[in-house]
Amino acid sequence: MGAPLNPSAARTRVRRLPELQVDDRAVLHGILDAGTIGHVSIVHDGQPYAIPVAYGRSGSSVLFHGSTGSRLFRLLAQGAPCCFTVTLLDGLVLARSAFETSMHYRSVMVLGSCTVVSEKLPALEAISEHIIPGRWASVRPPSRKELAATLVLALALDEVSVKVSAGPPSTSPEDTGFDPWVGVVPLRVERGDPIECEEEQS
Amino acid sequence: MGAPLNPSAARTRVRRLPELQVDDRAVLHGILDAGTIGHVSIVHDGQPYAIPVAYGRSGSSVLFHGSTGSRLFRLLAQGAPCCFTVTLLDGLVLARSAFETSMHYRSVMVLGSCTVVSEKLPALEAISEHIIPGRWASVRPPSRKELAATLVLALALDEVSVKVSAGPPSTSPEDTGFDPWVGVVPLRVERGDPIECEEEQS
Numbered sequence: 001m002g003a004p005l006n007p008s009a010a011r012t013r014v015r016r017l018p019e020l021q022v023d024d025r026a027v028l029h030g031i032l033d034a035g036t037i038g039h040v041s042i043v044h045d046g047q048p049y050a051i052p053v054a055y056g057r058s059g060s061s062v063l064f065h066g067s068t069g070s071r072l073f074r075l076l077a078q079g080a081p082c083c084f085t086v087t088l089l090d091g092l093v094l095a096r097s098a099f100e101t102s103m104h105y106r107s108v109m110v111l112g113s114c115t116v117v118s119e120k121l122p123a124l125e126a127i128s129e130h131i132i133p134g135r136w137a138s139v140r141p142p143s144r145k146e147l148a149a150t151l152v153l154a155l156a157l158d159e160v161s162v163k164v165s166a167g168p169p170s171t172s173p174e175d176t177g178f179d180p181w182v183g184v185v186p187l188r189v190e191r192g193d194p195i196e197c198e199e200e201q202s
Numbered sequence: 203m204g205a206p207l208n209p210s211a212a213r214t215r216v217r218r219l220p221e222l223q224v225d226d227r228a229v230l231h232g233i234l235d236a237g238t239i240g241h242v243s244i245v246h247d248g249q250p251y252a253i254p255v256a257y258g259r260s261g262s263s264v265l266f267h268g269s270t271g272s273r274l275f276r277l278l279a280q281g282a283p284c285c286f287t288v289t290l291l292d293g294l295v296l297a298r299s300a301f302e303t304s305m306h307y308r309s310v311m312v313l314g315s316c317t318v319v320s321e322k323l324p325a326l327e328a329i330s331e332h333i334i335p336g337r338w339a340s341v342r343p344p345s346r347k348e349l350a351a352t353l354v355l356a357l358a359l360d361e362v363s364v365k366v367s368a369g370p371p372s373t374s375p376e377d378t379g380f381d382p383w384v385g386v387v388p389l390r391v392e393r394g395d396p397i398e399c400e401e402e403q404s
Contacts, residue, residue: 048283
């Protein structure tokens with residue numbers, strides 16, 4: 001599955017709860033493949049911005065797209081440093097103490113600079129197939145004008161941290177005398193029954 | 203519900219699909235109250251980082267907490283510029299074209315600098331009650347040592363953008379001849395049946 005994730009690298013070493021850091025590219029790919037959106041963050045005039053984006057994965061890069069009219073996407077296209085984060089919430093961990101109450105989650109943080117993807121069609125197909133497998137073959141493909149208005153970016157999975165929290169609730173002798181229900185409430189994203197709707201003419 | 207959200211402010215004006223911007227503090231509060239986690243982003247040595255955090259809301263501030271040992275939380279406590287983003291995914295919008303395929307979502311982006319909350323207990327209670335209503339009364343409250351290890355931060359809802367996508371799929375005459383299923387697949391976060399587990403002694 002390629003190179004290890006180098007969990008001791010300065011910028012991606014997990015300092016808080018380091019035992020949750022995972023050095024396994026298959027886990028990284030699994031988290032990215034299970035997510036629907038990520039948050040891409042970028043700095044403009046000293047101010048960070050984090051915006052949600054749909055994405056896909058192609059080998060060891062994540063792919064996402066935006067409008068050529070977007071100020072933040074133009075900065076990304078110029079190679080400005082960015083961070084791409086995907087967080088999957090898997091459960092609420094109800095411990096005996098407030099302090100140990102936590103969540104089960106799987107999260108990925110990718111640091112780096114994007115490159116502009118010139119072969120836009122296969123990249124857009126990868127993003128579409130990531131979110132709605134099998135859909136691409138039946139929709140109208142992007143026109144030349146639509147493609148021209150779309151920036152497609154790739155971010156290599158080179159500088160990455162992966163963190164997985166999946167353990168049981170923690171308790172300590174201090175908790176004696178407190179007796180709430182203890183366990184895990186699973187969380188998952190459900191896709192409901194599809195709803196047909198009237199289309200809007202644009 | 204307080205002051206309007208000032209959608210024409212330079213840093214929070216929605217440029218891409220501006221018709222989706224909402225200027226309504228009740229909608230802002232509703233999105234924040236419905237979310238479970240946000241992503242806080244911050245710049246260190248020119249590099250943005252976005253990390254997931256649990257949060258709560260108290261009036262017109264969001265509250266979140268982290269470890270005093272966290273480099274990024276210490277920067278936040280020093281008042282470094284940050285961005286707090288909450289994104290709720292409500293559905294996949296399956297349009298007739300790839301270009302118009304999109305998502306239903308509600309998103310909030312708050313810009314500003316955090317202040318350190320000295321009254322930590324009520325803030326931690328607000329965060330706990332936001333995620334697991336009614337839980338706070340039955341768990342062991344934080345000890346003095348646990349409180350000392352916890353940074354609690356507040357970010358005022360002063361500079362905010364709110365964006366809501368909830369419309370039907372768009373189509374245009376270009377789509378003639380393409381006939382995929384068209385509509386919306388609802389997405390929602392489900393809480394499953396609670397699972398009791400053995401606790402881990404810490």
